[in-house]
Amino acid sequence: MNESLQNDYTASCIICGQEKANGIMIITEFICEECETEMVRTDVSDVKYPFFIHQMKQILYKKNA
Template identity: 60%
Template sequence: MEAQQVQPKHKCIVCEQSKEEGIFIVSEFICTDCETEIVHTDAQDAKYPFFIHQLKQIWLQQNNA
């Protein structure tokens, strides 16, 4: 029987939950669920400013490093 490899969990910069699957932008993790929601959110949507604020944290953390 072959052992399954467990993927490590990372904390999403948007929803702040620990998830296994997603992408890294610079050094910050965005889970697949948030990535999908961001991509499909219209600029007029009420959630859009929230996503912009959360993603801005990537830039701020890089400039503080």
């Protein structure tokens, strides 16, 4: 029996703020697949890089709060 399981769970991405179903959890925060893919492909010289760093720091700030 090969049934596809549907995941009705969504979470708010700490990067884009959108509700998504697929992604990763880091500590207690969710990052959607799209943001994760964009982050790992972003060069350090890209204008978006500091934004990603800032958003990722929010995970540590919330953990230590």
